[in-house]
Amino acid sequence: MTELISPLSARLSRITEPATIAMSKKARELAAQGVDVISLSLGEPDFQTPQYIKDAAKQAIDEGFTFYTPVPGIAELRQAICDKFARENDLHFQPNQIVVGTGAKQALANAVLSLVDPGDEVIVFSPYWVSYEEMVKLADGITVPVLGALENDYKVTAAQLEAAITPRTKLIMYSSPCNPTGAVFSKEELGEIAAVLARHPRIWAVADEIYEYINFVGEHYSLARFPEVAERVVTVNGFSKGYAMTGWRIGYLAARADVAAACDKLQSQFTSATCSITQRAGLAALRGGRASADEMVAAYRRRRDLVLGIVRDIPDLITPTPEGAFYIFPDVSAFLGRRTSEGVIINDVNELALYLLQDAHVAAVPGDAFGAPSCLRFSTASADEKLVEAFRRIKVSLGKLN
Template sequence: MATSATVLPASVLSDRISALQESQTIAMAKKARELMAQGIDVINLSFGEPDFETPEYIREAAKKAMDEGYTKYMPVPGYLDLRQAIADKLRRENRLEYQAENIVVSTGAKQALANAVMSLVNPGDEVIVFAPYWVSYEEMVRLAEGVSRPLLGTLENDYKVTAAQLEAAITPRTKLIMYSSPCNPTGSVFSREELAAIAEVVARHPQVHVLADEIYEYINFVGEHASLAQFDDIKDRVITVNGFSKGYAMTGWRVGYLAATKQIAAACEKMQSQITSGTCSVAQRAALAALLGGRSSADTMVEAYRRRRDMVLEQVKEIAGFKTPTPSGAFYIFPDVSAYFGRTAPDGTVINTATDLAMYMLNDGHVAAVTGEAFGAPNCIRFSTAAADDKLREAFRRIKVSLDKLG
């Protein structure tokens, strides 16, 4: 006789996993898929995923790699030739001097970030997180039993944290700073001058390391990308993270990397060796081809992202309650939507938060976006502009229609 499954008490789970929050990006995408499964036409602007296919020359390199026998276990930190190509790229494009031994290749930039946090942060260590921040930063710190200290940039400064703000936030317990540039979710980009001022602050606090997330490096609309590790006084305390998902439209290939001192790189390799081992062999050969093939395919995609950004900003001008800075990079807009708080939906529901508004737009307009609460900015909502032009036009038409219904 079949018996019903036993439901175990919640206490069977570790405190660690019970405290961990689900990614709000993934959660909203899940809700969107549920509506799609019901036959509803949902436009999903919640995911930061290029709508372009991986360039053909990269796909061909992967096919060739399988035929050449790249189907076995690989070194934990990545193939030597790929790590050397990454070091060459960092020297050529970012003016950063690293050797292959300083590079660890991981299953996406997310794992590289997690490896670094777990390798550096002890229980009780404070981690300053520039906000708005990518949704997983705080959860990584929580897993490491650190204490997250969000530091919010102002709308007037394109959400960028200033050196003065940072100086005031550092305490004797500060171990790590985390930030992204170009930023997910705001699209803001730190200039070399702004990073130089931040580097001066970090130099005065020798116990502090910095985790610089540069995954959107190539999607930059304002000029040359600047890396914090270029400043010699703090280079050994900066861990630079990057990858292939955004610039080369390789999200599903799951290849990222970090560059750090030999000591930190070895620590991250040790961490990775006990969790996933090396990144997929075929994906690594594809990543090598991507680097050797140059930036032309990435530059073509960036022009499309720039056009889409401009098109969306023109549409957003018609939405009176959105306060939207012009993103300098990445493929998001991040408007302040607090003008809609306190308004009432046609069914009588009161919109009190950005989460309420995001759910209203999903259920009424069938457009999925992510609440700013997930990014440490509770007055905002993130919309991806990586979708096709016609999808974006229709999405913001629907959004305006839905918002106009609010009393």
């Protein structure tokens, strides 16, 4: 028999499926068998997109706004994004510095592929969103994870950043509020990071601010506000979290004009512009203000406090208080090495997540996908009663381990 030779590129062997999606698949498979699974794996708001945004999309369809648009987005939307940055972030861009894409994920990939050459090192603040490392791999770069301490709410310090820099460092990547930890970098902390970058003028930064509106501690501060590094920061944001628009697939980046032009060029060969209808919906979202987002944030804060009240009653589970986003990210290292009631040893967080899915019927994401192999991530973007039931089950299942 002739041996089959795989036609797939070597590039594919270097990347993995996002753990969030993999765990969601397992949860759906179990649910399809009739099991009452509570999935806390995906980072998706459980709210409906506000009606005024839906109405704008319907109007765009009725008006026949159904043709290709410029690759980086329609002019009105790019101007509205500039206005948003000026009004809310004290950042001042021109429309030619804005590129709108199919979600913040594409904006991040555009930035990485436009800035990173083979062999370049990318310092990624860890714990990090699962796709950062894979994007760097696709660019043939080298990921250098720097792990923030649990005692510092997982936030990387300026001193840690300085120590990780080498002559090959090209880029740093981080999110604030952070997925998966919910940590928020303060103005002072970002100022110290900016001071480090100012001493290394060859290094760029990608600041992922997709959870900007879901902030429980006050003002959101952008790294690009520090003038000494402003021109070397690519700021990424979007509509999925703050406006509950995950399925609409729209995000954007703001960068120095030459970098934005490079992202535009790259995007033109992959997807071109995002959906014309979606762009009109995004325009309506920005023009409609933050009232709907603020209502959702109040619910996320209540849910966070509800969940923390339960998990802190679970022995050996160490859970910092998230300052933003809609996750909790407890350290579960105390449970590794324990045995189930059947005598099976839980060796790592992947096995613990699988155990909770099978025993508690609750889906979580293993922390090693985020660069934190002692943690699990649970989304709190679910109804109160589901959260209460989920963590009741988790407490019972963890109590069985010995």
